Amino acid sequence: MSMAxxxxxxxxxxxxxxxxxxxxxxxxxxxxxxxxxxxxEVGVFLGAVAVLVFFLxxxxxxxxxxxxxxxxxxxxxxxxxxxPVALLMIGGEFDLSAGVAVVTSALxxxxxxxxxxxxxxxxxxxxLVVSLAVGMFNGWMLVKTGLPSFLVTLGTFLILQGVNLAVxxxxxxxxxTDDISDMDGFDQAKxxxxxxxxxxxxxxxxxVVWWLVFAALATWVLxxxxxxxxxxxxxxxxxxxxxxxxxxxxTKISLFMLVGFGAWFVGMHxxxxxxxxxxxxxxxxxxxxxxxxxxxGCLLTGGYGSAIGPVFGAFMFGMVQQGIVYAGWNPDWFxxxxxxxxxxxxxxxxxxxxxxxxx
Amino acid sequence: xxxxxxxxxxxxxxDTAPDGDRPLVELxxxxxxxxxxxxxxxxxxxxxxxxxxxxxxxxxxxxxxLIKIISGLHRHTEGEFxxxxxxxxxxxxxxxxxxxxxxxxxxxxxxPLMPVWRNFFLGSEMTKGPWPLRRLDIDRMKxxxxxxxxxxxxxxxxxxxxxxxxxxxxxxxxxxxRAVYFGxxxxxxxxxxxxLGVKQSGVVLKYIAMARDRxxxxxxxxxxxxxxxxxxxxxxxxxxxxxxxSADRSEVNLEELTNHMAGGAELAALKHELxxxxxVDTEGLPEEGDLQAPAAATPEGKS
Numbered sequence: 116m117s118m119a120x121x122x123x124x125x126x127x128x129x130x131x132x133x134x135x136x137x138x139x140x141x142x143x144x145x146x147x148x149x150x151x152x153x154x155x156e157v158g159v160f161l162g163a164v165a166v167l168v169f170f171l172x173x174x175x176x177x178x179x180x181x182x183x184x185x186x187x188x189x190x191x192x193x194x195x196x197x198x199p200v201a202l203l204m205i206g207g208e209f210d211l212s213a214g215v216a217v218v219t220s221a222l223x224x225x226x227x228x229x230x231x232x233x234x235x236x237x238x239x240x241x242x243l244v245v246s247l248a249v250g251m252f253n254g255w256m257l258v259k260t261g262l263p264s265f266l267v268t269l270g271t272f273l274i275l276q277g278v279n280l281a282v283x284x285x286x287x288x289x290x291x292t293d294d295i296s297d298m299d300g301f302d303q304a305k306x307x308x309x310x311x312x313x314x315x316x317x318x319x320x321x322x323v324v325w326w327l328v329f330a331a332l333a334t335w336v337l338x339x340x341x342x343x344x345x346x347x348x349x350x351x352x353x354x355x356x357x358x359x360x361x362x363x364x365x366t367k368i369s370l371f372m373l374v375g376f377g378a379w380f381v382g383m384h385x386x387x388x389x390x391x392x393x394x395x396x397x398x399x400x401x402x403x404x405x406x407x408x409x410x411x412g413c414l415l416t417g418g419y420g421s422a423i424g425p426v427f428g429a430f431m432f433g434m435v436q437q438g439i440v441y442a443g444w445n446p447d448w449f450x451x452x453x454x455x456x457x458x459x460x461x462x463x464x465x466x467x468x469x470x471x472x473x474x
Numbered sequence: 475x476x477x478x479x480x481x482x483x484x485x486x487x488x489d490t491a492p493d494g495d496r497p498l499v500e501l502x503x504x505x506x507x508x509x510x511x512x513x514x515x516x517x518x519x520x521x522x523x524x525x526x527x528x529x530x531x532x533x534x535x536x537x538x539x540l541i542k543i544i545s546g547l548h549r550h551t552e553g554e555f556x557x558x559x560x561x562x563x564x565x566x567x568x569x570x571x572x573x574x575x576x577x578x579x580x581x582x583x584x585x586p587l588m589p590v591w592r593n594f595f596l597g598s599e600m601t602k603g604p605w606p607l608r609r610l611d612i613d614r615m616k617x618x619x620x621x622x623x624x625x626x627x628x629x630x631x632x633x634x635x636x637x638x639x640x641x642x643x644x645x646x647x648x649x650x651x652r653a654v655y656f657g658x659x660x661x662x663x664x665x666x667x668x669x670l671g672v673k674q675s676g677v678v679l680k681y682i683a684m685a686r687d688r689x690x691x692x693x694x695x696x697x698x699x700x701x702x703x704x705x706x707x708x709x710x711x712x713x714x715x716x717x718x719x720s721a722d723r724s725e726v727n728l729e730e731l732t733n734h735m736a737g738g739a740e741l742a743a744l745k746h747e748l749x750x751x752x753x754v755d756t757e758g759l760p761e762e763g764d765l766q767a768p769a770a771a772t773p774e775g776k777s
Contacts (some may be wrong), residue, residue, distance in 0.1 A: 339609040343586075343600045348596055351585035360568075360597035394748035418587045 122272065155412030158426035162410070163427040166434050174442035180317040182441055187319070191326035192381060193407055196400075196428055198326075199377040200332050200440035201425040203370045203409035205337070207417030210253060210374050212271035214400030219275050220246045220382030220454050221392040222283055224291040235300040243379045249275070250375025254368030261444025273382035276398060283394035296390040308380070309388035322384055326426070331421035350417030406453070407432055408461040431456060496559055498660050498691040499544060499575065505523050505715075506539050513539040514715045516553070520708075521660055521691040526682060528702035529695045530735050531712035537621035537695050540712070545577040546570030546579055575660035578649045580665055586638030590630060593637045594619040595634050618655070625626065626651045626681055643674030647681045654685055661685055662693045667701050679681050699732045711735055 151157055174209045176181070184269045200213055210216075220242045226236035249271065254269045280290065287293060295301060337343035345366045348356035357363045386392055411428030413420030435452050439445075489719045497520040505515040514536040521527050531537045542548040543555065546564030554561055557573050564570050567577070591612075600611040600618070616633050623630060628647050630640075636644060646666050653661055663682065667675040682705050686692050696702050702709060709726060711719040711734045719726070719734045726734075 335609075339599060339612075341608075341610065342601055344592055344596060344610065347588050347592070348585050351587045355583040355585050356596065358567075358579070414587075418585065 116245060138257060145202070147255065155419060156419070156427065157412075158422045159411050159424045159427040159460060159464050160432070162456075164462060166431050166438070166456070170434060170438035170442065174438050176441040177438060180315070182437070184314075184317045184319045184323075187323045188433075188435050190430045191320065191322040192384065193403055194324050194326045194429030195322065195384075196374075196377045196381050196404045197407035197411070197425040197429045198329050199370070199373040200335065200401075200404040200424060201411060201413045201420060201422060202333060202346060203374055204405070204413045205268055205350050205406050205417060205420040206346045206367060206370045207353065208257065208367065208370065208372065209268070209405055209415075210250075210264065211268040211401050211443045212249065212253065213374055213378055213404055213425050214248055214402075215272055215275040215279060215397040216246060216375065216378035217382045217385065217400065218279050218392060218394065218397035219249065220379045221386040222394055223281055225386055225392050226283070226286050228298055229293050229295050230286060233299075235295060235298050235304050237430070239304055239383060242382065243376070244256045246375040246379035246382070247372050248375070249378075250372035251368055253374075254371035257371070258364045258367055272401070279397075287360075290394050294390045294394045295383065295386070301387070304383070304436055305387040308383040308386075325380070326429075330422055330426045332394050337422050342366070342369075347418060350414075350419075352418070403432065403453075406457050408455060428460075431460070497556075498558065498694075499555040500554075500559075501540075501543075501550075502541065502554040502556070504550045506543060506548060506554055507551045510683070512715060514543075514550075514712075517710075517712070517717050518720060519693075521693055522693050522707075523659070524686055524689050525707040526686050526694055526705050527708045527710065528698060529693060529710050529712060530697060530702055530708035530731070532697060532735075534714075535712040536715040537697075537712055537714075538664075541664055541695060544570070544660075545575060545662055554672070571656075574657055574659035575662065576653035576656065576660070577662040577664065578646070578653055578666065578693075580668065584628040584637050584645060584649060587636050589634045590637050590640070590648060591619040591633040594622070594648065594655075598656060607614055622655045623648065626654070626684055628681075641705065642670050643673060643677040646670070646674075646678050650678075650681050650685060654688065654690065658690060660691045660693065661713045664695050666691050666694070667696060667698060675701060698734070699728065699735045703728045703731055 125285060177186070196213060200210060223245045224235065224238035226238075226240035226427055227241050228235045231237075231316060253264075253268055253271055256262070256270075257264055260267070265364070281294065302453065308321075310321045313319075314322065328429070337346060345356070345361045348361050349363050349366045353363055407428035408420070408425045409415055409428075410431060411420070411423060411424030432453065436449055439449050439452065480722070499519075499521040501517055501519040503516050503518060505517065506513050515539065517525065517536075517538070519529070529537055529540060532593050539548065543550045546567040546569050549563055549565065556562065557575070562569075562573070567707075570577075585596065588596070595615050595618075600615050601760050602611040602614075603609050619633055620630075626647060628644065628651065630644075638647065640648065650661065650663070650666075666682070670678060679701060682692055682694060686705070694702065694706065706723060708722050709719065709731055710717060719731075
């Protein structure tokens with residue numbers, strides 16, 4: 116309303132006539148550029164381009180094809196997890212246990228197969244069940260108790276962190292699992308989770324493909340299906356969603372289980388590319404995923420965001436992580452750089468959205 | 475009603491079918507107790523198609539309890555509750571919805587950041603295609619939402635705009651249009667004008683009248699007698715959980731309604747109290763039994 120007054124003070128605005136008329140007349144059509152900028156993923160896209168251009172100049176090795184493949188690989192391991200974390204965030208919750216859940220999944224598959232001398236696929240399947248169960252537990256606790264997801268998943272985070280270390284030491288007598296590379300089914304599983312393929316003489320990791328496939332799938336689900344509609348609704352206003360018949364409990368629990376699925380996938384990748392698992396890893400990764408989702412334009416409080424944004428968010432992370440190495444700088448600067456980038460991206464997002472959606 | 479949803483836009487008079495006179499919803503001496511607290515007692519209420527039944531009452535008069543019984547959130551503990559002449563006991567709002575009783579609550583049940591058309595169909599989305607590829611039928615939903623809103627006289631340029639950017643009155647109207655589209659025969663509006671400005675209240679009242687003209691029975695809950703009198707066909711005033719007044723439009727005028735609503739006796743007592751306070755002009759306030767209460771003297775009139 117106020118916009119209409121500011122934008123066209125001289126225009127004669129007839130009193131709202133009763134009955135249908137063609138247009139409302141109060142909402143001026145925005146220019147295309149502004150409408151584009153209002154999309155959640157556009158700000159982060161520009162940010163990702165800026166970081167890419169910066170390192171193309173600052174670190175000449177980045178211009179090489181194999182370096183780019185490496186950067187994309189680095190981004191994909193973050194990006195595959197950032198996707199379900201972003202969906203969960205749009206659904207109004209976040210999951211602090213996502214980082215250690217990756218390790219839990221890998222440990223389960225590795226130790227089960229090795230200790231019982233079974234085909235690795237048995238371990239892989241059991242790990243999937245365990246990961247989904249952890250997600251389900253998170254979601255179930257959340258909807259049953261009504262506690263904030265921060266508390267529930269902080270609890271799960273601590274539990275999993277402790278269990279990872281303690282059980283691994285108990286079973287293997289070591290903080291790492293045994294090498295499973297000579298076990299039945301290993302090659303098959305490696306082909307699925309951790310192989311590479313050749314593109315014009317450059318080795319590209321298969322996770323990059325999975326990352327983009329998952330991102331396309333997530334985008335489609337989010338924008339074109341009932342379930343996607345429900346995700347936005349439960350994150351935007353849970354009570355309203357319930358009142359119009361959206362299955363809120365199902366949506367929330369399934370979102371946590373989706374994070375479980377992501378943790379399983381990344382866990383399997385780690386297992387089959389390194390053959391062993393360090394039980395103390397994963398701590399702190401959850402914040403990287405959340406940061407990638409936030410940089411990707413997802414609203415921390417839920418109800419707003421996209422699946423493509425976190426793809427660019429994860430790319431920015433991978434780019435900086437590897438770019439610093441290629442530029443020959445001290446890698447210790449990575450975290451500081453990330454922090455600056457996070458704040459910068461959030462501020463740019465905020466500014467872009469305010470400019471584009473100003474009323 | 476379902477065959478009326480399209481094409482009756484603009485119809486002023488309802489054809490009085492043989493059962494047109496039978497009330498859609500009827501309460502007979504209904505009441506509700508929460509433990510030993512009697513929130514509502516001996517309430518009679520009828521809702522006819524194409525009529526607006528106004529329920530007025532101050533805070534705590536039992537309006538919310540009444541809505542909750544009709545919308546299926548609570549069960550009545552005494553008296554009878556009939557829908558289409560048959561006694562019912564709803565245990566969930568879903569059952570009430572299935573009978574065509576839709577409630578537009580004060581918070582409207584919309585998700586502010588979602589586009590108008592997504593809000594319109596939220597929870598009842600239209601889809602197309604076989605299962606693995608089953609997807610939202612976006613074109614059809616947008617077209618239908620636009621049509622339905624236009625039928626209610628709401629014209630929006632851009633259905634993609636978040637519903638939170640609409641004005642309170644417009645949002646209220648979208649919620650009403652949604653209830654009408656999804657087959658409501660009885661529309662319960664819980665204080666739809668409470669948080670709105672004068673103009674926006676007018677817009678909402680217009681859509682209440684439109685819903686009525688489309689043949690819906692409307693229960694309009696409010697504590698503003700002026701708004702009620704503009705669209706109401708029947709007025710029920712609740713006080714302290716019982717029916718203080720139940721009258722057709724022909725039997726009551728606005729002043730009487732206002733005074734019943736304000737509680738003439740209590741207001742006179744209040745006047746004496748106010749008279750003790752220096753600087754309060756009590757000249758214009760009504761005497762006990764005086765039915766010429768000026769509107770501004772009611773607590774509601776000031777808001």
